[in-house]
Amino acid sequence: MSFSFFKPSRPKTPQDVAKAIRDSLAALDTKTVVEVKSLEKALEEVEKNFATMRCMILGDGEVEPNAEQVSQLAEEICKEDGISLLIHKLSILGWEARKDLVHCWSILLKQKVGPTYCCVQYIEEHFELLDFLVVCYDNKEIALTCGNMLRECIKFPTLAKYILESASLELFFKFVELPNFDVASDAFSTFKDLLTKHGNLVSEYLTAHYDEFFELYEKLLTSSNYVTRRQSLKLLSEFLLESPNSHIMKRYILEVRYLKVMMTLLKDSSKNIQISAFHIFKVFVANPNKPREIKIILAKNHEKLLQLLENLSTGKGAEDEQFEEEKELIMKEIERVARFTNLK
Structure with missing residues (x-):
């Protein structure tokens, strides 16, 4: 007769894992933080629970996850x-726990209960969580984690719409110029997704907030930071020349102040910026209703x-041929305008 002193542990259910995660995160309160050893123990518990969550969501390499x-x-x-x-506990979590969370986050957002994405619905009922994630760009320790989570959220139209229309959007104009290059680049990636992932949403937003948005955007185009100028100019081409925004583009190319910005960028010391500026400048010139x-x-x-x-050339073979053709047409139009415009 054999005796077993150790009973096999019962596999954890989703309810067990969710409750364990909640309890361990809730333990990271201000009272616990004061006691370093207690905090270390609490963080270890969180890390263990996050690893269990990751295993349940992604599998363990041998067993596939159960949908x-x-x-x-x-x-x-x-x-x-x-x-x-x-x-809310992101700033306290260790690196390993944050890494596991990032791996799980996009999958959690995609889970449906009936016809509803339950986690997305939860965030829709607590939109302040999105504001919190945006503000976290000011904390370089967790900025990249929050940026990753934000970009996953932005894939869902309702969440992207909220950020576009919230006061948080204005913060991106500051974050894309933060001195930490990695954080600034990540903020720009999120900013780009906001302006390119949902064309119709962006078109509605720009229609309603045209003046304030482009006034802020002009500061990026005229920034003293080369990377900011180059990235913002490229992004402007991407969303301004998209079909849902054609009415925005028509309005933009009627404004002298923005023509002057493009003319200044045509003189930039960077050839890449000059080329990008040309592709927007040419729309001002080619407009038949100038x-x-x-x-x-x-x-x-x-x-x-x-x-x-x-003196402007791309130097890229076949691509340069098309550029030269466009440039020739624009130069002829400038000459025509100069001949027939009375300056008095």
């Missing part, structure tokens, strides 16, 4: 207010503009 369990886990985490705790103010600026500066364009 039904993953869906149940997402639902239980929402029921336990785990999403809120996951976000207002008189635009024509006067082009006519007054036509000699300098022609000289600048004459």
Whole structure:
């Protein structure tokens, strides 16, 4: 007769894992933080629970994840207010726990209970969580984790719409110029997703907030930081020349102040910036309905503009041929405007 002193542990259910995550995160309160040893122990518990969550969501290399369990886990985490705790405790978590969270986050957001993405719905009911994630760009320790989580959120139209229309959007104009290059680059990636992932949403936003948005954007285009100028100019081309934003582009190319910005960028010391600026500048010039103010600026500066364009080249073979053709047409239009515009 054999005796077993150790009973095999019962496999944890999604409910068990969600509750364990909630309890261990809740233990990271201010009282615990005062006691370093207690905090270390609490963080170890969080890390252990996150590893269990990751194993349930992603599998362990030998056993594939169970789709039904993953869906149940997402639902239980929402029921336990785990999403809120996951976000609010980010700054206390260790590197390993944050890494596991990032691996799990996108999958949690994609889980459906019936027709509803339960975690997305939870965030829709607690939109302040998105504001919190944006503000976290100011904390370089967790900025990249928060940026990753934000980009996953932005894939869902309702969450992207909230950020676009919230006061948090204005913070990106500051974060993309933070002195920490990695954080600034990550913030720009998130900013780019906001302006390119959902064309119709962005079009509605720009229509309603045209003046304030482009006034802020002008500061990026005229920044003293080369990377900021180059990235923001490239991004402007991407979302301004998209079909849902054609009415925005038509409005943009009627404004003298933005023509002057492009003319300044045509003189930039960087060839890449000059080329990118040309692709927006040419739309101002090619516009058949140019207002008189635009024509006067082009006519007054036509000699300098022609000289600048004459020396501008991509140097990229077949691509350069198309560029040269476009450039020739634009130069002819500038000459035509200069001939027929009365400057008085």
